Amino acid sequence: MSADCHDTGDSGTGAVLTDVPRVALVGSPNAGKTSVFNSLTGLKAKTGNYPGVTVARFVGTFRVGGRGYVVEDLPGTYSLEPISPDEQITVDVLDGRLENVPRPDALLVVVDATTLRRSLGFVAQVLARGLPTCVVVTFTDELTRRQGHLDVEALGQALGVPVLPVVGHRGHGIGELRERLAEWRSWPRPVLPPPADPDESDAWAESVLAFAGYRSAERHRVTQRVDAVLLHPVLGTAVFFVVMLLFFQTVFTLAAPLQGYVEAFFGWLSGLVAAHVHVAWLSGLLGDAVIGGVGGVLVFVPQIVLLFLLIALLEGVGYMSRAAFLMDRVMARAGLEGRAFVALLSSFACAIPGIMATRTLPSANDRVATMMAAPLMTCSARLPVYVLLIGLLVDPSVKVGPFGAQGLVMFGMYLLGAVSAMLAAWAFKRLGDRRGLVMPFYMEMPPYRLPAPRSVLVAMWDSSRSFIRKCSTIIMVTTVGLWLLLNLPLQSAAQMRAAGVDPGDATAVSSYVVDHSYAADLGRLVAPVFDPLGFDWRVNVGVLSAQSARETFVATLGQVAAAEDPEHPAQVLRSMTYPDGPRAGQRVFTAPTIAALLVYFAYALQCMATVGIMRRETGTWKWPAVAFTYLTATAWVMAYLARTITTMLGG
Amino acid sequence: MTTVDDLVEPGDRLSAVRCDGERPLADLAPGARATVTRVTTAGSPATARRLRDLGFTPGTVVQVVRRAPLRDPVVYLVKDYEVCLRRAQAACVYTVRADG
Numbered sequence: 001m002s003a004d005c006h007d008t009g010d011s012g013t014g015a016v017l018t019d020v021p022r023v024a025l026v027g028s029p030n031a032g033k034t035s036v037f038n039s040l041t042g043l044k045a046k047t048g049n050y051p052g053v054t055v056a057r058f059v060g061t062f063r064v065g066g067r068g069y070v071v072e073d074l075p076g077t078y079s080l081e082p083i084s085p086d087e088q089i090t091v092d093v094l095d096g097r098l099e100n101v102p103r104p105d106a107l108l109v110v111v112d113a114t115t116l117r118r119s120l121g122f123v124a125q126v127l128a129r130g131l132p133t134c135v136v137v138t139f140t141d142e143l144t145r146r147q148g149h150l151d152v153e154a155l156g157q158a159l160g161v162p163v164l165p166v167v168g169h170r171g172h173g174i175g176e177l178r179e180r181l182a183e184w185r186s187w188p189r190p191v192l193p194p195p196a197d198p199d200e201s202d203a204w205a206e207s208v209l210a211f212a213g214y215r216s217a218e219r220h221r222v223t224q225r226v227d228a229v230l231l232h233p234v235l236g237t238a239v240f241f242v243v244m245l246l247f248f249q250t251v252f253t254l255a256a257p258l259q260g261y262v263e264a265f266f267g268w269l270s271g272l273v274a275a276h277v278h279v280a281w282l283s284g285l286l287g288d289a290v291i292g293g294v295g296g297v298l299v300f301v302p303q304i305v306l307l308f309l310l311i312a313l314l315e316g317v318g319y320m321s322r323a324a325f326l327m328d329r330v331m332a333r334a335g336l337e338g339r340a341f342v343a344l345l346s347s348f349a350c351a352i353p354g355i356m357a358t359r360t361l362p363s364a365n366d367r368v369a370t371m372m373a374a375p376l377m378t379c380s381a382r383l384p385v386y387v388l389l390i391g392l393l394v395d396p397s398v399k400v401g402p403f404g405a406q407g408l409v410m411f412g413m414y415l416l417g418a419v420s421a422m423l424a425a426w427a428f429k430r431l432g433d434r435r436g437l438v439m440p441f442y443m444e445m446p447p448y449r450l451p452a453p454r455s456v457l458v459a460m461w462d463s464s465r466s467f468i469r470k471c472s473t474i475i476m477v478t479t480v481g482l483w484l485l486l487n488l489p490l491q492s493a494a495q496m497r498a499a500g501v502d503p504g505d506a507t508a509v510s511s512y513v514v515d516h517s518y519a520a521d522l523g524r525l526v527a528p529v530f531d532p533l534g535f536d537w538r539v540n541v542g543v544l545s546a547q548s549a550r551e552t553f554v555a556t557l558g559q560v561a562a563a564e565d566p567e568h569p570a571q572v573l574r575s576m577t578y579p580d581g582p583r584a585g586q587r588v589f590t591a592p593t594i595a596a597l598l599v600y601f602a603y604a605l606q607c608m609a610t611v612g613i614m615r616r617e618t619g620t621w622k623w624p625a626v627a628f629t630y631l632t633a634t635a636w637v638m639a640y641l642a643r644t645i646t647t648m649l650g651g
Numbered sequence: 652m653t654t655v656d657d658l659v660e661p662g663d664r665l666s667a668v669r670c671d672g673e674r675p676l677a678d679l680a681p682g683a684r685a686t687v688t689r690v691t692t693a694g695s696p697a698t699a700r701r702l703r704d705l706g707f708t709p710g711t712v713v714q715v716v717r718r719a720p721l722r723d724p725v726v727y728l729v730k731d732y733e734v735c736l737r738r739a740q741a742a743c744v745y746t747v748r749a750d751g
């Protein structure tokens with residue numbers, strides 16, 4: 001019974017003796033599987049993808065009795081009869097049919113004590129796999145509180161396998177579980193396997209429950225009372241909108257000042273570099289490109305951390321399934337289900353947490369469709385661009401009824417994003433469903449529970465960490481690359497003087513450098529493509545620079561136009577004219593051009609972080625490539641339409 | 652509605668054959684309690700199997716808890732837990748009225 005149990009090991013797994021034993025966690029989505037996994041592995045878990053599918057994979061390690069173990073948290077499922085690619089993964093891993101993923105040596109079935117009557121059917125299916133299995137019963141404390149009863153020992157006797165109670169979020173029973181895992185080779189096996197026939201499964205489950213003295217929990221009174229309000233047709237809908245409003249208020253009011261601090265800090269850092277490094281190109285590379293790149297990653301962090309914190313809280317309490325329940329009918333119009341609503345809603349702040357939230361969707365088709373739609377929701381990075389362009393387009397004093405016209409146009413942009421996202425989701429869902437089976441919709445409504453602070457923090461930390469790890473490279477590379485494009489070739493003071501630019505005038509210098517950069521060449525090169533939209537090469541440079549992050553557009557355009565204050569270039573842009581070509585002398589920022597630009601920004605996927613996170617979540621470059629292509633093409637077409645319509649309206 | 656309903660023993664699998672008061676789960680009003688008689692494979696065999704794995708097995712008592720604001724989906728209490736199904740799935744589960 002010690003960790004050193006080579007003699008008691010059964011035959012047939014001899015090869016494993018030299019390897020690290022692998023333990024897999026299986027269970028239904030709300031059984032507390034992740035909580036057990038986190039308690040076992042601490043924060044040493046790695047997330048990745050199963051080869052070739054959009055299913056996240058969680059693997060961790062732990063040590064007991066001087067031996068290391070690998071634990072894998074398999075996707076949650078109610079059954080081992082797969083109806084989706086994700087569930088197929090769970091079954092394939094259990095049967096050792098997945099390439100590069102070895103078959104587990106032992107299984108932990110996690111079941112919620114309050115839903116044991118349903119869960120025993122699943123336990124029977126797992127036991128039928130014939131692997132050494134231990135049943136982990138969670139929420140035993142809640143069962144007792146709700147006047148239920150379960151004799152865990154007797155349940156073990158009835159099932160013929162070890163059964164352990166674990167209160168995951170408190171860490172109760174984790175020590176015993178670790179010790180039990182060390183003896184996995186000598187775990188008892190069921191004498192009589194449970195019936196395979198589903199018709200007999202119920203009778204078997206009832207006899208097991210009777211033997212274990214099981215008494216079901218009373219219905220959770222708090223949940224009943226709270227649901228009577230939160231799921232009420234009128235009240236519930238009202239509460240839902242208030243919750244969502246608060247959700248965004250919190251994100252914007254708390255994250256915005258924090259993001260301001262991050263920006264200020266990196267601004268101060270690059271100021272230091274400028275003051276101490278006197279070689280102009282080196283100072284620019286370090287100060288603007290490298291420090292700017294790191295800052296460009298970190299500026300996202302407050303918002304993303306906050307969003308993940310709120311999502312984890314709402315999820316942990318049980319409100320997310322209620323929100324999904326309320327919104328399911330609406331989402332069904334786009335071919336999606338209620339749970340996709342949360343993902344699309346988060347995308348109003350930032351597409352990254354939105355795309356990461358698609359993990360909660362059980363259907364792979366829904367996940368892809370939602371991911372393809374998420375970048376269309378008006379994220380907060382578009383806001384500064386819209387503010388600038390709408391300021392150029394609409395006079396602030398114009399009113400339509402009681403509303404300012406500027407506000408209405410802004411509202412229209414949000415609406416355009418949301419409607420386009422729903423249409424895109426619908427189209428991608430239709431395409432996906434033609435290839436695969438349509439999954440039935442079902443969703444457990446767990447009782448309201450106070451989430452353990454630890455599990456909320458772990459969820460938040462995990463998501464933020466994977467954003468930083470997976471996205472920092474792509475954002476850094478884009479930022480540095482764009483800096484090089486905008487600043488090379490190097491311009492010497494002599495060259496500038498020859499061109500009539502005073503090297504002491506910072507505004508003139510930065511304008512001259514950008515005007516003669518590779519980016520400008522590129523802007524001129526792509527001019528024929530964007531000419532029908534009314535963009536001149538300087539606008540193209542701005543659009544190009546927005547590729548790392550949309551809000552960069554404002555400052556770059558300011559730089560190109562040689563504005564005194566590049567952050568507020570509206571005045572200069574208003575009087576900007578075409579320097580050459582057939583339209584020479586005409587103003588660039590006419591109403592049709594501005595309308596085209598606005599619409600272009602509404603559709604184009606100008607965010608390398610989003611591309612990076614799509615790659616991470618889907619495990620292939622295929623989907624980010626599809627998203628980039630279709631969004632850019634749509635952006636062009638829609639911008640052209642916007643220009644044509646505005647021209648016809650006499651703009 | 653029918654007197655046959657009241658004669659049917661909950662849990663009697665043959666009831667599906669004998670009883671003409673059989674109604675799909677999707678037709679029941681909130682608050683109603685019913686015993687599952689069978690799950691049809693009309694949707695797809697996989698869906699029927701999943702509904703059984705979710706607890707909608709013949710002989711099980713299901714209670715309709717509440718409908719969403721737009722009448723779909725609906726929350727059901729089955730095997731001590733709450734689960735919501737869309738009308739399309741609930742239409743695959745046939746029931747007879749349960750006593751008590």
